[in-house]
Structures are given as C-alpha cells and as structure tokens.
Amino acid sequence: MSGPVISADVDTAAVRARPQSGVSEILDSRTANVGSIPVRRALPQRARRTVGAWCFFDHGGPLKAPAGVGGIGPHPHIGLQTVTWMLAGELLHRDSLGTEQTIRPGQLNLMTAAAGIVHAEEHTSDGRVELAQLWIAQPSATRDGPGEFEHYADLPEVDLGGGTATVLVGSLANATSPARRDTDHVGVELLVRSQLVVPADRAYEYVVVPMDAPVEVDGRLVGPGRLAYLGPGREELPVKAAEPARVILLGGVPFEEPILMWWNYVARTREEITAAHADWTQRRARFKIPDSQLAPIDVPPPLWAPPH
Numbered sequence: 001m002s003g004p005v006i007s008a009d010v011d012t013a014a015v016r017a018r019p020q021s022g023v024s025e026i027l028d029s030r031t032a033n034v035g036s037i038p039v040r041r042a043l044p045q046r047a048r049r050t051v052g053a054w055c056f057f058d059h060g061g062p063l064k065a066p067a068g069v070g071g072i073g074p075h076p077h078i079g080l081q082t083v084t085w086m087l088a089g090e091l092l093h094r095d096s097l098g099t100e101q102t103i104r105p106g107q108l109n110l111m112t113a114a115a116g117i118v119h120a121e122e123h124t125s126d127g128r129v130e131l132a133q134l135w136i137a138q139p140s141a142t143r144d145g146p147g148e149f150e151h152y153a154d155l156p157e158v159d160l161g162g163g164t165a166t167v168l169v170g171s172l173a174n175a176t177s178p179a180r181r182d183t184d185h186v187g188v189e190l191l192v193r194s195q196l197v198v199p200a201d202r203a204y205e206y207v208v209v210p211m212d213a214p215v216e217v218d219g220r221l222v223g224p225g226r227l228a229y230l231g232p233g234r235e236e237l238p239v240k241a242a243e244p245a246r247v248i249l250l251g252g253v254p255f256e257e258p259i260l261m262w263w264n265y266v267a268r269t270r271e272e273i274t275a276a277h278a279d280w281t282q283r284r285a286r287f288k289i290p291d292s293q294l295a296p297i298d299v300p301p302p303l304w305a306p307p308h
C-alpha cells in the first residue's frame with residue numbers, strides 16, 4: 001500500500017543544491033519498507049533533496065494486501081502536504097480532523113498538515129494494492145496554519161497525442177487540478193503509449209519517475225527504480241515508450257527555503273522537530289489520535305533531543 005504517509009527512516013535535509021539550467025541526471029531510487037509495505041523511494045535524494053517543493057516520493061507496492069485490518073497506524077505530520085494517488089486497491093483514510101474517506105484507483109487525497117495533524121491509512125480489501133505517496137514542503141506563509149483534507153474522485157486529463165496526462169496538482173497545458181497548492185508546482189500522471197511531448201515551464205525543475213516500464217527521457221532510457229532529474233530552462237519534455245508505461249512527473253519552481261526532515265516532520269529547525277515529537281509521544285492536544293483499529297506508531301526521539 002504505498003500511500004501510507006509515513007517515512008520510517010531518518011533523513012536530514014539541509015540547504016539544497018541550486019539547480020543548474022538544462023542539466024539532466026539519472027538517479028536510483030532506494031528500496032525501503034513502510035510498515036509491511038515495500039516501497040521504492042525516489043525522493044529525497046542525497047544530491048536532490050527537493051524538486052520544486054516536492055520533498056518525498058514513495059512508490060508503494062504492488063502487493064497483495066492481507067485479509068483483515070492492516071495498513072499504517074495513526075502517526076503525526078507537520079509542515080507538509082501529503083498527496084496520495086491510488087493505482088490499485090483501496091485504502092481508508094482517517095485523520096484527526098474527523099475525516100473518514102476511502103480512496104480508490106484514479107482518486108486523489110491531499111492532506112495539509114501545517115501546524116500538526118494525525119492520520120492512518122487502513123486496508124479495506126484483500127486485493128492488490130499499489131499507490132504513489134508524495135509530500136510537498138509547505139512555505140513559511142502556510143506551514144503554521146490549520147490542517148485540512150481534500151478528496152478528488154475526478155481530475156482533469158490532457159490528450160498529448162502519444163498518451164494522456166492526468167493533472168494531480170497544479171496546471172498543465174489548459175488543464176488545472178482543483179487540489180490546493182501553496183507553492184508554484186505541478187504533479188502529473190502520464191500514461192505513455194508511444195511518444196509524446198509534455199509542455200514545460202522554463203522556471204521549473206522536473207523529475208520523471210517510471211512506475212512500471214522504461215521510458216526514454218531527454219534521449220536517455222530510464223527504467224522503474226530509477227528517475228530522471230531535469231533542470232530549469234526547458235519548454236518541453238519529450239517522453240518515449242516502447243511499450244505502454246505509467247510515469248509520474250513532478251516539477252516546480254526551486255524551493256528556496258532550507259528545510260529539515262526527520263521521520264514524518266518537515267520543519268526548519270531541530271527545536272521544532274523536538275517539540276513536535278514530544279507533543280506526539282506525550283499525546284498532547286496538538287496531535288489528536290483518530291478513531292482507528294490500528295495502533296498509533298511511535299519511534300524513539302531524534303538523537304539530538306535532550307532526555308526527558
């Protein structure tokens with residue numbers, strides 16, 4: 001189930017490398033487990049911590065979900081938006097706002113954590129489950145605000161000749177997603193049948209992530225488990241596939257605010273993370289636990305935190 005929105009590893013992201021115009025790089029995803037779910041983690045990368053404001057990308061599954069209640073138990077977030085895009089199966093989202101929302105293939109959940117939110121993702125069937133789980137770093141203007149949740153059963157599509165694009169967040173060509181956007185960024189699913197050209201914004205940097213079959217990007221072959229980074233300065237992105245391929249394309253204006261990531265938190269300082277994690281582990285009002293059949297998830301405090 002790749003939409004659980006939890007990163008189980010420690011990752012400190014300091015000031016990012018400034019993107020170079022026109023540069024292209026092929027990078028490897030890394031494998032990890034989120035609970036019982038195998039994932040390919042495309043972001044963050046040691047060399048590329050963010051692409052636009054996108055700071056995290058897990059491709060979860062495919063896997064056969066076990067019968068009974070499973071998934072990812074209640075866990076906290078701050079300073080980010082989670083984007084869950086279902087490819088197969090279904091999940092039940094529960095959060096501290098009181099939301100209960102089932103998500104199915106072709107549907108999008110967008111949750112804004114801001115100052116603090118808690119959610120859980122539960123399996124609701126015992127069939128095949130696959131999804132893309134993404135995080136967007138919130139800018140200072142909105143990251144201390146209230147949490148929100150949005151669900152979209154239908155999103156705009158664009159015919160690109162050799163395939164179609166579904167606009168998850170932001171705008172592409174003449175189509176704009178209704179999902180909330182706090183920075184200038186875009187997220188798109190491409191279904192590539194042969195060859196297509198994606199219109200690009202010269203101010204954006206991009207990453208192209210094949211999900212199930214290799215594609216050619218910028219004249220270079222990129223297979224599942226790898227990704228192509230493309231720096232700003234492009235007006236179009238040619239993508240070619242020898243067989244039908246599903247691709248996630250992310251882009252945005254480079255995110256200039258330095259961020260610090262640890263566990264499920266996106267912050268600016270260690271002190272913010274230490275305070276948030278203390279509020280979570282001590283079950284303070286900031287992080288109300290939603291009604292879920294799964295147990296809350298706890299991890300030890302960061303190594304830099306003083307003992308309580």
